[in-house]
Amino acid sequence: MFRISTNMPNDDMQYRLRRKETELADIQAKIANQTRLNNLRDDPLAASHAVRYESYLARLERFEKNNLDARERFNFVDGYLRQANDIMQRIREIAVTGANGVYTQEDTAKMGIEVNELLKELISISNATGKDGKQLFAGDKAFTQPFRAVEGVVPGLSGSDIVRVEYRGAGSSRKTEITDNTFAELDLAGSEVFWAEKMQVFSNYDASEYQAAEAGSFFIDGAEVFVNAGDGVFAIAAKINDSGAPVKAHIDPETRGIVLEGLNPHLIRAEDAQGSSILRDLGVVQENGEQGLTVWNPNATVAGGSLFDVTIGLRDALMRGDANYIGGQGLGGIDEAMGNLQARIADVGARYERVDSAWKRINEEIPNVSESLSREAGLDLATAAMELGVMDMAHKAALQTAARILPPTLLDFLR
Numbered sequence: 001m002f003r004i005s006t007n008m009p010n011d012d013m014q015y016r017l018r019r020k021e022t023e024l025a026d027i028q029a030k031i032a033n034q035t036r037l038n039n040l041r042d043d044p045l046a047a048s049h050a051v052r053y054e055s056y057l058a059r060l061e062r063f064e065k066n067n068l069d070a071r072e073r074f075n076f077v078d079g080y081l082r083q084a085n086d087i088m089q090r091i092r093e094i095a096v097t098g099a100n101g102v103y104t105q106e107d108t109a110k111m112g113i114e115v116n117e118l119l120k121e122l123i124s125i126s127n128a129t130g131k132d133g134k135q136l137f138a139g140d141k142a143f144t145q146p147f148r149a150v151e152g153v154v155p156g157l158s159g160s161d162i163v164r165v166e167y168r169g170a171g172s173s174r175k176t177e178i179t180d181n182t183f184a185e186l187d188l189a190g191s192e193v194f195w196a197e198k199m200q201v202f203s204n205y206d207a208s209e210y211q212a213a214e215a216g217s218f219f220i221d222g223a224e225v226f227v228n229a230g231d232g233v234f235a236i237a238a239k240i241n242d243s244g245a246p247v248k249a250h251i252d253p254e255t256r257g258i259v260l261e262g263l264n265p266h267l268i269r270a271e272d273a274q275g276s277s278i279l280r281d282l283g284v285v286q287e288n289g290e291q292g293l294t295v296w297n298p299n300a301t302v303a304g305g306s307l308f309d310v311t312i313g314l315r316d317a318l319m320r321g322d323a324n325y326i327g328g329q330g331l332g333g334i335d336e337a338m339g340n341l342q343a344r345i346a347d348v349g350a351r352y353e354r355v356d357s358a359w360k361r362i363n364e365e366i367p368n369v370s371e372s373l374s375r376e377a378g379l380d381l382a383t384a385a386m387e388l389g390v391m392d393m394a395h396k397a398a399l400q401t402a403a404r405i406l407p408p409t410l411l412d413f414l415r
Contacts, residue, residue: 094114191267203258207282
């Protein structure tokens with residue numbers, strides 16, 4: 001008697017059916033994901049290319065967003081700076097009018113009242129925020145109001161009014177990557193934009209015999225200057241000049257003290273590094289101020305004011321009818337402030353053009369990379385749909401055939 005078994009045809013049929021089901025599931029997954037590379041084994045070379053293209057495309061999309069954000073920010077900044085320039089133009093017109101000696105003190109005082117109101121508007125502009133709620137002119141202190149008005153008694157004005165404006169922000173240090181390893185500066189610090197004159201700091205300390213007792217460092221406009229033990233004031237001045245900061249140092253021939261002079265209109269920031277006291281020993285600063293704010297030595301002479309300083313000076317001269325000051329120092333300070341403001345507007349325009357050019361280039365590159373990625377990993381949906389239909393029909397036919405072949409059992413053979 002022979003042994004009769006149906007396991008072999010049954011197992012073989014199930015194996016073939018599972019293979020077809022796996023192939024069917026694979027093409028369905030490719031259609032769902034819209035890629036022909038579900039696994040590395042589908043096409044190893046194309047998969048390696050596709051990974052690189054996907055990575056590069058993701059970076060390009062990030063750069064595109066960075067450029068768009070920078071363009072928006074520069075648009076905001078440009079608008080506010082143009083408003084400030086228009087206000088300064090009006091203040092200049094008032095100064096030219098007030099410098100004419102035909103007006104009485106009462107007349108110039110009325111002009112001073114208008115300048116005072118324009119001053120308040122300038123402060124409002126300098127404390128402007130972008131759509132993201134961050135301060136536009138606070139440097140990297142994005143959530144700190146950069147300018148604080150200090151009030152006091154102003155002769156000719158009733159009640160208390162603005163007597164000075166303090167900068168509480170920081171320097172411009174934030175950057176954004178616009179292309180691979182290429183960065184654009186985002187910030188315009190208010191200490192640069194709203195400044196009028198080149199700043200000078202004269203230390204009245206005789207440093208001719210000074211030598212650093214130990215190695216240390218200090219910061220000038222964010223640039224760290226390292227000092228060795230035994231360095232004298234001339235060596236320190238030379239290191240400041242080589243630091244890259246927009247500040248030059250020299251020794252006053254009369255006082256023998258160190259002098260810091262800005263190369264362009266901006267607020268000079270100076271502070272000793274933690275554990276050092278070099279600038280304090282040289283009579284430049286008194287102490288490290290709150291949140292990095294510079295506190296100058298009370299014996300040092302500090303010259304060179306902000307746009308607000310020259311506006312306040314003009315207002316006060318108008319209130320007292322001082323035509324000589326108005327037409328001389330007052331008008332000169334306004335012209336310097338406007339010159340710096342217009343230079344900063346041009347700078348913003350140049351930055352905008354740069355990021356706009358980068359944005360356009362990236363937008364031309366993204367379709368090219370997307371096309372390359374599609375060529376390597378893309379799926380021809382028409383072909384895939386036809387293949388799916390053929391495989392589905394074949395699978396159904398296999399199931400029908402299996403239904404006819406597999407039903408016989410041992411009892412069917414014993415009839």
